[in-house]
Each structure stands twice: as C-alpha cells, then as structure tokens.
Amino acid sequence: MWFNTRARKQLLKPGVASPPTAGSVLRNIICAVPEIRQPNLRVLLKRAFLATILTLVGAAALAFGLDYAVFHLRVAANWNPYGVVTVDHYYAVQQKSGKTQFIFDPPAPQTCVHALFPHSGWLPCWYLSRQREQRTDI
Numbered sequence: 001m002w003f004n005t006r007a008r009k010q011l012l013k014p015g016v017a018s019p020p021t022a023g024s025v026l027r028n029i030i031c032a033v034p035e036i037r038q039p040n041l042r043v044l045l046k047r048a049f050l051a052t053i054l055t056l057v058g059a060a061a062l063a064f065g066l067d068y069a070v071f072h073l074r075v076a077a078n079w080n081p082y083g084v085v086t087v088d089h090y091y092a093v094q095q096k097s098g099k100t101q102f103i104f105d106p107p108a109p110q111t112c113v114h115a116l117f118p119h120s121g122w123l124p125c126w127y128l129s130r131q132r133e134q135r136t137d138i
Contacts, residue, residue, distance in 0.1 A: 067116045074114070083125040084109045089134045 039047075074081035087110045091103040112125040 064117055068119065071113060071115045071119045081114060082122070083112050083114055085112050085125060085128045085132070086110075087128065087132050087134055089136070091136050091138055093138045 071081060073079075086107050088107050089105040091105075093101045093103060095101055110128060111122055112128045113119050113122045115124050116126075118124060
C-alpha cells in the first residue's frame with residue numbers, strides 16, 4: 001500500500017492518535033485524485049468525424065441563410081434579383097421498338113435568380129447558363 005510500515009502500525013494501534021506527517025498528507029492527496037484515462041483511437045476518430053460533419057452542415061446553413069437574406073433584400077429593393085437565360089428544351093420519347101424519338105421545342109427564355117441557391121421556385125442563373133439544354137424523358 002501507500003502507507004509506510006510505521007504509519008500503518010500507528011494507525012492500527014487502538015487509542016493512539018498520531019499527527020499526520022507531510023508525507024502521509026501528500027500521499028492521501030495524490031491517491032485521492034482519480035486516474036484520467038486517455039480516449040482510444042476509435043473515440044478520437046468519432047469525435048473528429050462528428051466535428052467535421054457539424055462544421056460542414058453549419059457552413060452550408062450559414063451560406064444558404066446569407067444567400068436567402070441577400071436575395072430577399074434584392075427583391076425588396078428591386079436591385080435586379082431576376083435574370084433571363086435562353087434554353088433549348090426537347091422531349092425524348094421512348095418507343096416500343098426500343099428507339100428514342102426526339103421532339104425539339106424552339107429556344108425559349110427562362111427566368112432565373114441571381115443567387116447561389118434556388119429561391120422562389122427559380123433556378124440560379126449561374127446553373128441555368130451552364131445547363132442550356134433541358135431534356136424531358138417521356
């Protein structure tokens with residue numbers, strides 16, 4: 001144990017009270033502190049993964065919230081929140097013979113929003129300008 005033999009003998013004697021020594025007080029303090037366990041690798045990886053996921057979700061929510069606020073500010077102040085992109089639309093009709101028939105519509109303007117994310121049911125202009133051909137499978 002952590003007691004020396006002399007201190008143990010004095011503690012075991014009935015009716016004898018000895019003053020505690022500095023060494024015995026220090027040993028009592030050291031032994032009273034619980035052992036701190038280091039987390040294993042699995043716990044550390046789980047914490048890092050959760051922190052990464054929460055950071056990404058928080059950053060995406062912050063980006064969408066800011067984009068939403070800026071878009072609605074532009075709508076309220078009429079600072080050109082909407083744009084127009086000309087798109088080519090066509091239908092792809094699957095026939096019984098296994099062939100596909102394409103039916104092309106004339107190019108038409110489509111409304112879009114000047115924002116990072118879709119708002120008010122409209123696609124962003126940056127996305128729509130890169131996806132000018134729109135296909136509908138029937």
